[in-house]
Amino acid sequence: MTIRTLMSTAAALTALAGPALADINIGASISETGPAAFLGDPEAKTLRMEVEKINAEGGIIGEPINLIMYDDGGDPNKARTFATRLVEDDEVVAVIGGTTTGTTMAMVPVYEDAEIPFISLAGAVEIIEPVKEFVFKTPHTDRMACEKIFEDMAARGFSRIGMISGSDGFGKSMQAQCKDVAEASGVEIVADEVYGPQDADMTPQLTNIKGSGAEAILNSGMGQGPAVVTRNHTQLAIDAPLYQSHGVASKQFIELAGSEAAEGVRLPAAALLVADQLAEDDPQKPVVVGYRDGYESETGEDVSTFGGHAYDALYILKAAIESAGSTEPAAIRDAIEATSGFVGTAGEVNFSGDDHLGLTLDAFEMLEIKDGNWTIVE
Amino acid sequence: MRLSPRATTLLVLAVLIALSPLMFPSNFYYRVGSLIFMNGLAVTGMVILIGYAGQISLGHAGFSGIGAYSCAIMPVQWGIHPLLAPLLGAAISALLAWLVGRPILRLKGYYLAVATLGFGILVYMVLMNEAALTGGPDGITVADSGLPDLAEAAGLDLSNSQFWYWMSGLVLLAGAWLALNLYDSPTGRALRALHGSEVAARTVGVDVARYKLQAFVISAVYASVAGSLLALQNKFITPDVAGYMHSIELVTMTVLGGAHSVLGAVFGAAILTMLPQVLTVFAEYEHLLLGLIMMLVMIFLRDGLLPSLMRLIRGKSE
Numbered sequence: 001m002t003i004r005t006l007m008s009t010a011a012a013l014t015a016l017a018g019p020a021l022a023d024i025n026i027g028a029s030i031s032e033t034g035p036a037a038f039l040g041d042p043e044a045k046t047l048r049m050e051v052e053k054i055n056a057e058g059g060i061i062g063e064p065i066n067l068i069m070y071d072d073g074g075d076p077n078k079a080r081t082f083a084t085r086l087v088e089d090d091e092v093v094a095v096i097g098g099t100t101t102g103t104t105m106a107m108v109p110v111y112e113d114a115e116i117p118f119i120s121l122a123g124a125v126e127i128i129e130p131v132k133e134f135v136f137k138t139p140h141t142d143r144m145a146c147e148k149i150f151e152d153m154a155a156r157g158f159s160r161i162g163m164i165s166g167s168d169g170f171g172k173s174m175q176a177q178c179k180d181v182a183e184a185s186g187v188e189i190v191a192d193e194v195y196g197p198q199d200a201d202m203t204p205q206l207t208n209i210k211g212s213g214a215e216a217i218l219n220s221g222m223g224q225g226p227a228v229v230t231r232n233h234t235q236l237a238i239d240a241p242l243y244q245s246h247g248v249a250s251k252q253f254i255e256l257a258g259s260e261a262a263e264g265v266r267l268p269a270a271a272l273l274v275a276d277q278l279a280e281d282d283p284q285k286p287v288v289v290g291y292r293d294g295y296e297s298e299t300g301e302d303v304s305t306f307g308g309h310a311y312d313a314l315y316i317l318k319a320a321i322e323s324a325g326s327t328e329p330a331a332i333r334d335a336i337e338a339t340s341g342f343v344g345t346a347g348e349v350n351f352s353g354d355d356h357l358g359l360t361l362d363a364f365e366m367l368e369i370k371d372g373n374w375t376i377v378e
Numbered sequence: 379m380r381l382s383p384r385a386t387t388l389l390v391l392a393v394l395i396a397l398s399p400l401m402f403p404s405n406f407y408y409r410v411g412s413l414i415f416m417n418g419l420a421v422t423g424m425v426i427l428i429g430y431a432g433q434i435s436l437g438h439a440g441f442s443g444i445g446a447y448s449c450a451i452m453p454v455q456w457g458i459h460p461l462l463a464p465l466l467g468a469a470i471s472a473l474l475a476w477l478v479g480r481p482i483l484r485l486k487g488y489y490l491a492v493a494t495l496g497f498g499i500l501v502y503m504v505l506m507n508e509a510a511l512t513g514g515p516d517g518i519t520v521a522d523s524g525l526p527d528l529a530e531a532a533g534l535d536l537s538n539s540q541f542w543y544w545m546s547g548l549v550l551l552a553g554a555w556l557a558l559n560l561y562d563s564p565t566g567r568a569l570r571a572l573h574g575s576e577v578a579a580r581t582v583g584v585d586v587a588r589y590k591l592q593a594f595v596i597s598a599v600y601a602s603v604a605g606s607l608l609a610l611q612n613k614f615i616t617p618d619v620a621g622y623m624h625s626i627e628l629v630t631m632t633v634l635g636g637a638h639s640v641l642g643a644v645f646g647a648a649i650l651t652m653l654p655q656v657l658t659v660f661a662e663y664e665h666l667l668l669g670l671i672m673m674l675v676m677i678f679l680r681d682g683l684l685p686s687l688m689r690l691i692r693g694k695s696e
Contacts, residue, residue, distance in 0.1 A: 033665075070658055076517060076616045077608065078654065081409055084539060085655070088406035101516040102616040109613045113538065124516055167507065169515030176509070 023066035027092035031099035034074035042307030076106035083107035146178035150185035162191035162214030166221030174220035222247030227256035259372030308345030408539035415546035423600025431593035432573030437498025442605030443620025464606035475598035517616030636682025
């Protein structure tokens with residue numbers, strides 16, 4: 001009996017919450033809870049905050065946005081079901097989301113079949129390579145991070161490098177991408193070590209790398225692993241400088257590793273982290289400072305690049321609907337693909353028929369940690 | 379005329395599968411329906427293991443994972459026909475269940491639970507780490523089975539969700555029919571006997587070890603086929619399908635709906651598959667409500683939802 005009452009209440013509530021017909025229905029499936037919540041939480045908060053702001057300013061082409069957001073908990077099967085629901089039941093005109101590569105790839109067939117434009121917030125290069133007609137993404141790829149790091153290593157005269165990678169999804173994906181582009185970037189990987197994401201000590205792996213004669217060390221991983229690697233790197237007094245990935249681009253990393261151990265560590269990251277240090281004439285400055293101040297005053301939390309990806313996706317979509325002057329999914333798709341010179345938190349975006357990522361290596365800043373803070377490497 | 383319980387169950391299932399679409403306002407409901415049937419199929423296997431034989435497994439998602447990844451890997455790596463892959467996957471699951479089950483089923487109660495849990499996690503780890511073959515944590519694309527196109531060529535104009543609704547509905551019916559037949563067979567009687575008391579069953583000449591193993595292998599095949607169906611419908615699969623949370627979901631569905639009856643277990647699968655979709659309106663309280671509902675059912679309706687409700691209805695009418 002309880003179940004039946006509950007279900008009818010739920011049905012009644014759904015009916016009440018139903019949108020007015022003129023609204024622009026934009027869907028989102030975000031991993032707000034579950035193992036990817038540290039990515040999904042700032043994304044969801046950003047979307048809610050920015051949609052409210054856009055609606056307060058009169059919406060898009062005079063219509064308010066109705067954001068329909070589901071929490072897939074990082075489960076690709078659930079994401080797939082929500083994707084079907086967004087398309088079939090909620091009749092959205094475009095979708096933002098897919099916090100992880102897994103949830104994104106599970107949803108792709110649904111949007112491709114239904115011909116609904118989809119802007120993913122996940123990292124892997126598979127999402128946009130090969131190019132899928134209706135699928136775009138806003139974050140940099142792991143491969144670009146590798147290229148940016150190798151570029152910096154080569155500029156400092158390092159050619160023999162050691163890799164140490166986490167065995168989680170992020171670490172493995174980046175490890176594979178880095179090995180792929182190493183040769184073309186002019187570096188040789190002389191050591192390739194792996195650790196479990198929960199490991200508390202990485203000195204054996206680092207000792208192996210030290211013995212291999214590597215001139216620089218690259219750690220691909222996220223979470224607490226890179227902090228342990230950074231501490232061990234200092235404890236073992238390894239001379240070869242340490243590079244971290246964009247996966248640790250948050251203040252929390254410096255706190256975990258300790259500013260002493262983190263001193264001199266370099267990593268590629270979006271300009272969002274160093275908003276104040278950007279040159280006054282940098283076109284990105286007003287965008288990143290505006291988003292950061294808005295997010296931090298609204299949520300009371302530090303801004304992260306992940307929320308920035310959602311910000312970029314929403315505003316790319318807004319610009320596309322405005323330039324298309326229509327809410328037809330096909331017209332929106334064409335307008336998204338025609339996006340050029342869009343300045344977001346990740347950099348300048350120029351989509352084209354064979355590039356649904358639209359970012360170049362310039363979008364990354366190479367940062368160095370000095371006195372417990374980020375500084376831009378010139 | 380009075381129908382046997384077996385025929386009644388099958389009839390109720392068939393009518394539900396056939397008539398539910400009349401109430402579907404959109405294609406999305408076919409998708410949820412197909413998920414219910416796929417979970418229902420795996421759970422029917424669990425009824426044989428938990429309800430008939432009285433054994434527990436917290437690792438059956440591992441077999442779903444094997445079924446799902448067979449559909450993803452075999453056609454691409456070894457050129458096996460996409461329709462043969464689910465069958466081979468089921469065969470591999472059966473073989474593995476047999477190998478693993480022999481030592482594991484000597485254990486009882488929570489020892490058995492922990493051992494099966496370990497097996498499930500092992501499969502999950504292999505799927506996560508053998509990235510060259512399985513695509514690793516990011517998952518792998520599943521080649522198109524060609525079945526929906528075949529249906530279209532046969533003149534059936536169905537969307538992807540609709541096709542898999544009918545397909546998994548049919549497979550569930552077949553699975554339920556087999557499970558119900560098993561119940562009344564000598565094997566089924568032996569299973570129920572050892573469920574009651576292993577010592578008593580052994581005294582009357584039941585080969586306890588063999589029958590337990592049989593139930594384990596059969597339920598593994600059910601889970602494997604369910605995993606294959608899911609992979610073929612989604613066309614993309616990640617190791618989560620073999621994750622231990624999925625194993626626990628399967629057991630929860632079985633126990634929630636009523637472990638002793640096929641219809642009850644399918645009912646449990648339906649509720650746990652639908653609830654997250656219904657509860658999205660409560661967003662933050664979703665998990666809270668889900669937990670609360672399960673606790674209440676387990677405290678007040680210990681035989682499972684459906685059997686308890688049926689008793690309530692019968693009790694009133696008499």
